[in-house]
Amino acid sequence: MWRALLILGGFLPLCSGYSGQRGVGCRVVNQTADCSHQNLLQIPDDLPSNLTSLDVSHNRLRTLNVAVLGRYWGLRLLQAGYNNVRTLEAGLCLALPHLTQLHVQHNEIRNLREQDLLNCSKLMELNLTSNRLKLIGEPFRPLQNLTSLDVSVNGLNSTRLGKQPQLRSLEQLSLSGNKIFILQKDDFSWLNQSSVRVLRMASLPLRELNPGCLKPLRELEELVLDRTKQSPHLVENLSRELAGSAIRWLSLQNMQLVSVTNTTFMGLQDTNLTSMDLSHNGMSSIGSGSFRWLHTLEDLSLQGNSFYHLTKDTFTGLGNLKSLKLQRALVNNALIDDYTFQPLKRLESLWLDETKLHNLSAHTFSGLSSLQNLSLSWSLAGLSTVTNSTFASLADSPLRMLNLTAANIKLLRDDAFSGLRNLTRLYLTDNFISQVLTGAEFRGLVSIQELCLSFNKQKIQLRPSSFVSVPTLKSLLLRGTLLGQLDVEPSPFLPLQELSLLDLSNNNIAIFSANLLSSLGQLKVLKLQHNNLADMWKSVAPKGPTFFLQGLENLTVLELDYNGLDEIPAHAFSSLRQLQDLSLAGNVLKFLHDGVFSDLVSLRSLDLRKNHITSVPQAVFQPVLRNLTVLRLGQNPFDCTCDSIFWFVDWLNTTNASVPQRDSAYICNTPPAYFNKSVTRFNGLSCKDMTPFQTLFVLSSTTVLVLMGTALLLRFQGWRIQFYWKVVVSRTLGFREVDLGEERFLYDAYVIHAPEDRKWVDRHLLPLEEEENFGFCLEDRDFTPGTSRLESIVEKMRQSRKIVFIVTETLLKDPWCTLYVRHCPSPC
Ligand SMILES: *[C@@H]1O[C@H](CO)[C@@H](O)[C@H](O)[C@H]1NC(C)=O
Ligand SMILES: *[C@@H]1O[C@H](CO)[C@@H](O)[C@H](O)[C@H]1NC(C)=O
Ligand SMILES: *[C@@H]1O[C@H](CO)[C@@H](O)[C@H](O)[C@H]1NC(C)=O
Ligand SMILES: *[C@@H]1O[C@H](CO)[C@@H](O)[C@H](O)[C@H]1NC(C)=O
Ligand SMILES: *[C@@H]1O[C@H](CO)[C@@H](O)[C@H](O)[C@H]1NC(C)=O
Ligand SMILES: *[C@@H]1O[C@H](CO)[C@@H](O)[C@H](O)[C@H]1NC(C)=O
Ligand SMILES: *[C@@H]1O[C@H](CO)[C@@H](O)[C@H](O)[C@H]1NC(C)=O
Ligand SMILES: *[C@@H]1O[C@H](CO)[C@@H](O)[C@H](O)[C@H]1NC(C)=O
Ligand SMILES: *[C@@H]1O[C@H](CO)[C@@H](O)[C@H](O)[C@H]1NC(C)=O
Ligand SMILES: *[C@@H]1O[C@H](CO)[C@@H](O)[C@H](O)[C@H]1NC(C)=O
Ligand SMILES: *[C@@H]1O[C@H](CO)[C@@H](O)[C@H](O)[C@H]1NC(C)=O
Ligand SMILES: *[C@@H]1O[C@H](CO)[C@@H](O)[C@H](O)[C@H]1NC(C)=O
DSSP, rough: OOOOOOOOOOOOSSSSSSBBBBTTTOOEEETTOOOOOOOOOBSSOOOOOOEEEEEOOOSSEEEEEEHHHHHTTSSSEEEEOOOOOOOTTHHHHHHHOOOOEEOOOOOOOEEEOOOGGTOOTOOOOEOSSSSSOOOOSOTEEETTOEEEEEEEESOOOOOOOSSOEEEEEOEEEEESOOEEEEEEEETTTTTTSSSSOEEEEETOOEEEEEETTTTTTOOOOEEOOOOOOTTTTHHHHHHHHHHOOOOEEEEOOSSSSOOOOOOTGGGGGGGGGOEEEEEEESSOOOTTTTTOOOOTEEEEEOOTEEEEEETTTTTTTTOOOEOOOOOOTTTEEEEEEEETTTTTTTOEEETTTEEEEEEEOOTTTOOOOOOOOEOTTOTTTOOEOOOOTTTGGGTSOOOOOOOOTTOOEEEEEETTTOTTEEEEEEEEETTTEEEEEEGGGGTTOOOOEEEOOOTTTTTEEEEEETTOOOOOOSEEOOOTOOOSOOOOSTTTTOOTTOOEEEOSSSSSSOOTTTTTSSTTOOOOOEOOSSSSSGGGGOSSSOOOOOOOOHHOOOOOEEEESOOOOOOTTTTTTTOOTTOOEEEEETTTTOOOOOOTTOOOOOOOOEEEOOOOOOOOHHHHHHHHHOOSSSSESSOEEEESOOOOOOOOHHHHHHHOOTTTTTTSSSSSSSSSTTSSGGGGGSSSHHHHHHHHHHHHHHHHHHHHHHHHHHHHHHHHHHHHHHHHHHHHHHHHHOOOOOOOOGGGOOOOEEEOGGGGGGGHHHHHHHHHEEEEEEEEHHHHHHSSTTTTHHHHHHHHHHHHEEEEEOOHHHHHHHHHHHHHHHSSOOOO
16 A cells, blocks of 8 residues: 655744644545544644545544634545544534534533534534533534434433434434433434434443334334343333334343343334344343244344253244354253254254253254254263264254364264265364274265364274265365374275365374375365375385375375475476475475476465575476466575575566565575575675686686696607607608609708707718718708808709708707708608
């Protein structure tokens, strides 16, 4: 809801005729100003002048200043309750010509004069509760359009608020809590032209009703006399006064009406009364035939009374009753005779909760031929065994709902409900039923849809036949009910082909067979929380994990919270394509398989709170988070590092899904720098920048290493490499020996060597010229003087058959070496 705090630019008029007050704390929305609880002494004068509704209740106003209010001339609703207003200023309605609702309850208005409400003809609602009214003249006469007048708790000693007929539009009149002891014949004659339908006269010290006192209220439909102390025959006289009236609804709560007799309601026989409330009257007896006048009654409440005996005459005459409330209405050990309810042919609902019944007999409920709902919760103290006779009296009723919650039942015998062929809902919650269900208990419940056996102190055991009699079941609740394991074969749920809700929670079940649930193709809701299913999904189990969710292809809600689960098999959820709501809170899950949720294409809500999850990997969560509307993942010990959480924080900050407690429940556990800080404060930027930096780092360090390696290699082995390189290049390019004929060669070989190697040449090569008759060409010996060295080299190489390299390190360093190599016609 949009709420604007009004910031005031106005100024306090110091010299004007009135002294207003700034409405600093007022909230103004849609032409409505709420200035309640502001300790105001004056009505603020600086609110928008186009207000239609102003609330100045719960302040310290002494007057409703007409001069200030005049600024808000469009007001329709003025709430000024809980102040110290002593008078209504004359001219109020001149200043507020559109006023329709005026609430001035809990003030100190005393004298109400005729001129005070003059011009208030538009007023429809006037609440003057808790003032100290003293009417001077006929102050209400101008209120021609008033529909609701509340003058409760004003110390008035009469209901006569005017002499002449007036308030022709009045529909509701409240006179509760005044000092009215007697209703005189003419006390309502001032209303004989109006159409009052609702009259509240609660908490009056009423002693006497004079004949004809209610006659002017011809259209009265609803009369409330709660807490009005009963004096002898008051209700009887009231009934007489209401004879022939339009009364439909009579509330007589808490009037100390301790007994009713066959004459108490006699006057009401000429009415069409449909609803009567007689609760909390301490009533202990109902005389035979007391209600026989109320043939049109449909709702009767007798809650909170103290009856000790209901007989077959108690309810005679109530042939149209549809609902009878008897909660806490009977004292302990009270008697309900056979056929007590027989007159209630049309009764549809009977509420007998919190009533200690000891004697349900074969005919207690006989004759309730329209009964649809029977509630006996917290009742039936003595009834520990339900037999085929307990509810036999309901065999002729079209009963649809039977509430036996906390009815102290210990044993269901065979055919316990066999007569209840129309029963659709049976509640046996919170009892002490302790037995093996054979299936015979529920025989005859041919229409049953909802069976609730929850909270039976874990004393019920199931057999394959347990539910064979109730194949129509749609909803079966077994929470905190089952004793021992569920590893019965075949599955007890096999007959329940229409089941859509199964609650097996809080049972400590640890193990059951893979096909316990597999036949429940229609199942929509499965509750398995608070069991012990961790072993079912353990991969180290002797037979591997049990896939107990197979076949539940229509499942939409699955609750597996608090099962001690520490792993989920990769394909555990593979058949759950309809699942919308998955809850796994309170387990000890830490790592999840990639894609474990990826078959859950319909998932809308995921709850993984209170696990041991440290990281939220993309591969596990991205498929499922994409379509999610609610995620609950709080209270896990998150590891706030780029690897573990970066992707998730990014999702969290951009998602449209609802993430309850986003700021408070997602707390980092590690690393120490983030300990106890909200995950949302994790700085994802650092992770984003890391990516290019990493690449850059790898690239540059590789380059440096390669360069270093190359440099070192070249430095120490470069000559070798160059040599082999040349050899390889020459071989591949296929240089051949240039064969130009023998005659062209002057030398057998041209010898290339570094100058430093000359000694070696002298010692090892030159002797060969003698011994083997070789002719070598040596640069410094055979070059023609006067020609350039380059020319000589080229010339002499041509004239040599072969070229001999004296390959040494020094040669390769020699700048001429490259030249030789380049001009070398063939590898030598
Ligand atoms: C204000 O008025 C608008 C339109 O009349 C309505 O939608 C909105 O709910 C109102 N707000 C409040 C707080 O009443
Ligand atoms: C009421 O008055 C305020 C300012 O005084 C103005 O912002 C607002 O639009 C007016 N509302 C209407 C319905 O005239
Ligand atoms: C009384 O209210 C009706 C509509 O409720 C209206 O037409 C009529 O003018 C009002 N009468 C006076 C006197 O304001
Ligand atoms: C008048 O005000 C009182 C006190 O706020 C309230 O209990 C009562 O219901 C109001 N009367 C009507 C008719 O609304
Ligand atoms: C009500 O009280 C006034 C005085 O306040 C008294 O004159 C009048 O007689 C009393 N009316 C009844 C019916 O007691
Ligand atoms: C009320 O019951 C009494 C007996 O308890 C009986 O004498 C009397 O006739 C009954 N009155 C009516 C109106 O039935
Ligand atoms: C009760 O209802 C009937 C039928 O609707 C009607 O004829 C009769 O006048 C009503 N009685 C009173 C007192 O309103
Ligand atoms: C209740 O069961 C007994 C046998 O256990 C049988 O004799 C009796 O007829 C049954 N009563 C009803 C009402 O079915
Ligand atoms: C059960 O309901 C059917 C119709 O739904 C009705 O015909 C049948 O009479 C009812 N059974 C009893 C015992 O009232
Ligand atoms: C059955 O009774 C219990 C206890 O009074 C109550 O909480 C529950 O709502 C009732 N069930 C129905 C369906 O009325
Ligand atoms: C799932 O529900 C649909 C529609 O109700 C139904 O046709 C289908 O047979 C159900 N699947 C199984 C396995 O029962
Ligand atoms: C998301 O929902 C759409 C339709 O609502 C569906 O087609 C799609 O398969 C879903 N994607 C995932 C990953 O669940």
